Amino acid sequence: MRSARNSRGGKVGVCGIRTSWNTVGDGEFFCEECGGDRNYRRRTGRRRFAVLGVPVLPRGCTGPVVECAACHTHFGTEVLDHPTTSRFSAMLRDAVHTVALAVLAAGGTGSREVLDRAVSAVRSAGFAECTAVQLVDLVEALEADTGRFMPEVNPEGALLAIELHEALEPLTPHLAPSGRESILLQAARIALADGAYSPAEREVLGTVGNALALAPDEVVRLLASARTVS
Structure with missing residues (x-):
């Protein structure tokens, strides 16, 4: 860019490329620069060659871009594509809730220890008012819904494969490996609260591991390690 001095001794641009931005949408996103949820504007731009600050020749379009309002x-x-902090929290809460229900449906709700472990996991994930009665009622509702429970496919327990994949797969790319392992370990400890894994519980836990993009041998290792971790 060439420049010249103005009457006060400063420099002003003589020619260069200027971009005129137009807002085409807005919303909330996670701003990596701010480190938190912020409002954004989705913008497109028209680039022009300018002389003395006056646009004279078009130089094409640019964008779209996402501009942080802060x-x-x-x-x-x-x-x-990155969820906001509040959206991520909701996704994690729903995922843990779905996993807990699947394990309970597979292993049964007759053990107080199992129910207490499941309630603790769900409450820690964000459902602070969760009770054992609520979980039992939901499991019974799932068992009555043959379209979801699918006893004709797996009469030993809950498959819930569709629900597990729908809850876990959108969350998985945004979890660190330790976070994905933590969800599986939490589910495993619910299953182990009343003794060894049943075949139905192992099947559900395998589905959880698959939805979390964990390798089969890693799932086996984590299920074994859950026995020794309180």
């Missing part, structure tokens, strides 16, 4: 940093639109 720090004004521009990001590619793929940043919107």
Whole structure:
């Protein structure tokens, strides 16, 4: 860019490329620069060659970009694939709840120790008002719903494969390996609260591990380690 001095001795641009931005949408996203949830504007731009600050020749379009309303940093639109903090918390809460129900449906709800372990896991995930009665009622409702429980496919316990994959697969890319392992270990400890794994519990836990993108040998290792971790 060439420049010239103005009457006060400063420099002003003579020519260069200027971008005129147009907002085409907005919302909330997780801003990596701010480190938290922020409002954003989705923007497209028109680039023009300018002389003395006056646009004269078009130079094409740019964007779309995502602009943080707080720090004004521009990001590619793929940043919107990352859930907000509040959305991530809700996804994790729902995933743990679904996993706990699947394990209970597979192993039964007759053990107080199992119910207490499941209630503790669900409460820790965000359902602070969860009770054992609520979980038992939900398991009974699932058992009565043959379209979800599918006893004709697996009469020994709950498959719930569709629900598990729907709850876990969107969450998995946003979890560190330790986070994915933690969900499986938590489920395993619910199953182990009343003794060794039943075949139905192992099947459900294997489905959980698969939905969390854990390798089969890693699932086996974690299920074994859950026996020795309180």
